[in-house]
Amino acid sequence: MKTSSILPDALLFALCLACLGCTKNLTTVVEDKERRGLAIFSNTKNNLMTCYIGATPWRTSPRIVTFLSGGTRYELTVAKSATSSALDTLSFNWSGAFLGNINQTGNIGLVLPVPKTFDYTTFLSLQGQRLAINTSNGYFTLNLVNNNTVYGKGTGNIYFHKAQLDSIGPRIYGGTLSGIFDADFNTIKVENGRFDHSVGSDVNVFLR
Amino acid sequence: MKKWLLILPLLLIVFGSSAQLYIEPIAGYGTDLNNKLPGFNLLVTGVQLEKKTLSGAGWLFRFDVDYGTAAKSSDSSFTTNAALPVFAPADKSIRPVLYNFSTGLRLKAVKLNKTNHLLALLYAGVSWQKFNVDYTYRKSDYSILNPDINRDVLGIFLSGGIEYMHEYANGRFFADALISTPPAKKDFSPSTFRFSAPLTFTVGYSFIISKKITK
Numbered sequence: 001m002k003t004s005s006i007l008p009d010a011l012l013f014a015l016c017l018a019c020l021g022c023t024k025n026l027t028t029v030v031e032d033k034e035r036r037g038l039a040i041f042s043n044t045k046n047n048l049m050t051c052y053i054g055a056t057p058w059r060t061s062p063r064i065v066t067f068l069s070g071g072t073r074y075e076l077t078v079a080k081s082a083t084s085s086a087l088d089t090l091s092f093n094w095s096g097a098f099l100g101n102i103n104q105t106g107n108i109g110l111v112l113p114v115p116k117t118f119d120y121t122t123f124l125s126l127q128g129q130r131l132a133i134n135t136s137n138g139y140f141t142l143n144l145v146n147n148n149t150v151y152g153k154g155t156g157n158i159y160f161h162k163a164q165l166d167s168i169g170p171r172i173y174g175g176t177l178s179g180i181f182d183a184d185f186n187t188i189k190v191e192n193g194r195f196d197h198s199v200g201s202d203v204n205v206f207l208r
Numbered sequence: 209m210k211k212w213l214l215i216l217p218l219l220l221i222v223f224g225s226s227a228q229l230y231i232e233p234i235a236g237y238g239t240d241l242n243n244k245l246p247g248f249n250l251l252v253t254g255v256q257l258e259k260k261t262l263s264g265a266g267w268l269f270r271f272d273v274d275y276g277t278a279a280k281s282s283d284s285s286f287t288t289n290a291a292l293p294v295f296a297p298a299d300k301s302i303r304p305v306l307y308n309f310s311t312g313l314r315l316k317a318v319k320l321n322k323t324n325h326l327l328a329l330l331y332a333g334v335s336w337q338k339f340n341v342d343y344t345y346r347k348s349d350y351s352i353l354n355p356d357i358n359r360d361v362l363g364i365f366l367s368g369g370i371e372y373m374h375e376y377a378n379g380r381f382f383a384d385a386l387i388s389t390p391p392a393k394k395d396f397s398p399s400t401f402r403f404s405a406p407l408t409f410t411v412g413y414s415f416i417i418s419k420k421i422t423k
Contacts, residue, residue, distance in 0.1 A: 030398065033357060034347065041286070041351040044398060130294045157288035161353065180351050182288050194351055 026198075027062040027075070037099045041194040043162045043178040047075060049094045051108070051181075051193035053142070058106070058190075060096035074204040076197050078177070080118060087113040090207075094195070108190060109141035110158060110181070119207050120173045126163035133158060133183075140183035142190065156183035156190070165199065165207075174200035228260040229418040230380070236410030238274055242390050242402045245279035245302065252408050258314060266314035270331065274406060276304035281400075283343070285350035298345035298352050304404055307336040308388075314371070327371040329384060335365040335391045337403050354398070361403050363391025380414035 028046040032038045037057025038050040047063040060075035075096065081089050090112045098104040110133070115122075133139060133156050140154035158181035165175040177197045183190040199205050238250030254272025261267070278301040285298040310333025318326040338360040343352060369386035390403040 030357070032355075040355050040357070042354050042398075044354065130288065130290070132290050157290055159286055159288050159294060161286060180286060180288055192351070 022067040024065045025062045026065060035192055038192060039194065041180055042196045043176065044196065045176060045198040046196045047198060049076065049096070049193060049195035052191045054188045057099035058096060059099050060094050077204050078199060079206040080114065088116050088118065090114040090118060104146050106144040110138065111141065112138040120165040120201070123163055123165045123207065126160040128160065130157065130159040142185055151185040151188065154183040154185040156181060165205065172201055174198065230258040230260070230414040231417050232256045232258060232412045232414045234272060234410045234412040236408055238406040238408035240404045241407050242405035245281060245401060247277055248279040249277045250274040250306070250406055250408065252410050258414065264316050268312040268314055268331070270310050270312065272308050274306040274308070278303045283352050283355060285345050285352045287350045289349050292349055296345065296350055298343050298350065300356065301342045302356065302401055303340050305338045306404055306406065309333050310367070323375045325373045327373055329369045329371050329386060331367045333365060334362065336360065336362045337391060339401060356399050356401065359397060359399065361391050361393050363393035365389050365391050379416060382414065383411045385409055
């Protein structure tokens with residue numbers, strides 16, 4: 001009698017535990033046959049960035065959604081930070097690892113000065129822009145965690161093919177970010193970078 | 209290669225010695241109903257065997273290769289190199305090749321006169337479709353946005369159509385119009401093209417290779 005009353009609760013508990021472990025990968029990788037290890041340049045919200053760091057393929061971590069707990073691990077974060085100068089900064093940060101060696105993690109970033117009025121409506125101003133980054137108008141960052149190496153400010157070029165955030169509710173917005181870039185850190189180069197993400201105000205874009 | 213050897217017993221069963229047999233080279237033209245790309249045409253070449261029965265129906269065993277002409281178009285490529293224009297077109301060429309292996313039935317539909325007939329054709333088989341994509345662009349500097357990639361698929365297909373046939377003393381001339389389904393396989397990859405569903409117009413000639421007929 002006691003067993004039968006416990007059984008439904010036990011099954012429900014087991015089901016909850018199973019669901020807690022359920023995840024979904026929101027990253028789509030379409031291999032570029034001409035550049036080994038890289039994904040194609042796309043604007044279809046594949047949620048990844050790939051590039052060569054010193055000729056070795058590097059890829060952002062997959063975007064993973066965990067059910068019930070509701071958490072999402074993002075491969076890209078975009079944040080606007082207030083400064084005491086005339087301009088604020090907009091920073092992009094990609095986290096990932098060398099292909100075939102997921103323990104060799106790291107981060108690639110871009111910091112751009114933006115007006116203090118910069119918000120999701122002016123995010124669109126980046127679209128179609130090719131920027132030559134020379135450290136006076138922004139800089140790239142590179143941090144290879146397992147090498148304990150933080151490189152200095154990098155120069156380079158970035159082209160934003162798509163940079164769009166649309167309002168989809170009160171203080172909620174979502175959109176697309178895609179493009180290509182190269183960066184030079186003197187001792188190491190980041191080449192053939194191509195990125196394609198769905199972005200939104202929920203977690204991975206902070207434009208306050 | 210060994211998989212193809214499994215077909216031999218099937219051939220022996222279907223085209224056994226006590227049958228009226230024809231061998232029929234086929235050639236023609238095809239267009240792809242599943243793709244609207246300009247220049248997507250097919251040159252059809254093949255051969256089939258027919259085992260004629262007393263009822264007048266014929267069992268067919270067909271192998272054909274459809275060579276596609278190159279469908280040419282243009283995609284967009286972009287560069288970060290400040291010395292070059294940010295955008296440049298990338299010339300694209302998609303060339304399909306289809307290998308079809310099928311068995312079917314040839315059924316007499318209308319007898320126009322003693323030597324001229326209209327027939328119905330039904331086939332079921334396996335199609336291996338390959339699409340080769342080539343781009344011409346400045347690869348060292350530019351990246352193509354959403355490029356097509358080489359693709360291939362192996363799947364079951366069905367086809368059907370009509371045939372006009374004229375009988376001669378020692379052979380038969382025929383002209384076919386056939387519509388085929390694309391291979392039955394889910395298409396996941398993002399592409400500007402889909403797997404082919406050909407509409408073909410072919411002509412052929414039946415050479416008799418055995419006059420015996422099944423009792």
